[in-house]
Amino acid sequence: AQTVTQSQPEMSVQEAETVTLSCTYDTSESDYYLFWYKQPPSRQMILVIRQEAYKQQNATENRFSVNFQKAAKSFSLKISDSQLGDAAMYFCAYRSRGADGLTFGKGTHLIIQP
Template sequence: AQTVTQSQPEMSVQEAETVTLSCTYDTSESDYYLFWYKQPPSRQMILVIRQEAYKQQNATENRFSVNFQKAAKSFSLKISDSQLGDAAMYFCAYRSKNDYKLSFGAGTTVTVRA
């Protein structure tokens, strides 16, 4: 079974600064997908960014970027120029290419200080 580990329960960042959230996963497969979802206090789950394992290039979405290290099974999320609206819980998630199931990590709560 695949497991996703987020080792940082909480992170705090000053507005306009950068914060990096860590995620590691365990899998024996070579083809899979990785995601970061954001859950603000409204509790809506919002896709932030996704990465296909077969792509070596790291995905970026505006101020959000990932550092995908396939050999190390690491998938960290960097939030640049942090804004107050970035305050939320962030979940790392894994899906095998041939599976429907999305497995989530325990989440990291990000607080943005004004």
């Protein structure tokens, strides 16, 4: 079974600064998808960014980018120019190509200091 590990229970960053959230995963598969979801106190899980394992190029979405290291099974999220609205729980998630259920990490609570 796949596992996803987020080793940072909580991170704090000054507004306008850059922060990187870590995620590692364990799998024996070669083809899969990785995601970062954001869950604010309103509790809706919002997709931030996704990466397909067969693509070597790191995904980017505006201020959000990932550093995907397939051999190291690492998938970190970088948030540039942090904004107060970025404050939330961030979850890293894995999905096999041959399945539809997501496997989530335990999450990282991101605090933005004004």
